[in-house]
Amino acid sequence: MNKILTALLMSAVFSVTSFAAHAKTTQQEKMSTCSKEAASKTLKGDERKTFMKSCLSAKPEAAAPEAAAAAAPAVPAPQNAMTACNKAATGKKGDERKKFMSSCLKAKGPENMK
Template identity: 45%
Template structure:
């Protein structure tokens, strides 16, 4: 009985050490590499361009903000494609289509 209690006590003391070792091994194992997101790719490109232009301070900040934001034209093109697809799905023609497109393109995008 005494040996059993001693064994359990030693096992209890060793468990946190084993858990810490396992956690350290898991942390040091290389994480599976994920493909970069579109924003990450854009960030890389914008950083490279800013470095190329040797921009610093407020000038760099303004450049990065402009570079990273989706342009107004891209947003409008995306909206146009969506509205066209919706009009086609609804089989709208003539004045109905014009009215629908006007409403669709003038409305604010859903947040």
């Protein structure tokens, strides 16, 4: 009787342990995905370490760095407009620059100006 009870108890413990071992957390899934991607790119040493760090720190929907770069700009739209307008305003000074920057930022970039 004790042997049967021990066997049942051991099988219950092993099944719970086995289930817990197979249930991956989100971070473990991310690690697995990033590792497979690094292997497919045949990255080694410091390149692999750098790639894994950026891949693991990425947001879940942006696990693939290339997809994230293509899907959305790295900086918010207002910042992009400011940067683009600053580049376009090169050479302008004083009131001319202020007027240009004002109209450029209102248009959300030099490419949208009339």
